[in-house]
Amino acid sequence: MSKIMSGLVTGVALLSTGLLAGAFGYGAVNVAATFDVVPLDVRLTFHTALMQRNGVVMQTAMALAAISSLTLAFLSRGRPRQLAGVAVALVVTSFLVTRFGNVPINGRIKVWATTSAPADHAAILDQWETYNVVRTVAALIAFVLVIAVSRLKLADRVLTPAPQPG
16 A cells, blocks of 8 residues: 555544544533523524534544544554554444434424423433533544554654665
């Protein structure tokens, strides 16, 4: 495999996992924290509007992060392959938590925004926030692992002498 292809795959994996971790991180630190200090009707309305916009963007980021990290794992050997493999598992974890944790609650929130929240809404919103933290941490660790892979691959390239012409 060429150094150019390896560098391209590594760059895409870094970019996509970084964007995923950054988007989830911003959401966890700023958006979710803001949800806690605004009136419930504002939260529900904003949350619903945000999820309509986020759907395609976040699904694309998760898919690109998973595919590029998987490609990075296949193109790597040894420790970098293992780390990239764990990064793939963490990106898939963030997807699964989103799909089976956050998304069903988002559907309920959408209904509440047009009707009213049930008596146990606080517990359900706390569960959404727990899922949000889990997927954010998974995405962040995946990004850190891809950074580690890129550094290991770079160090390997620097330490491996180039073949001399014959």
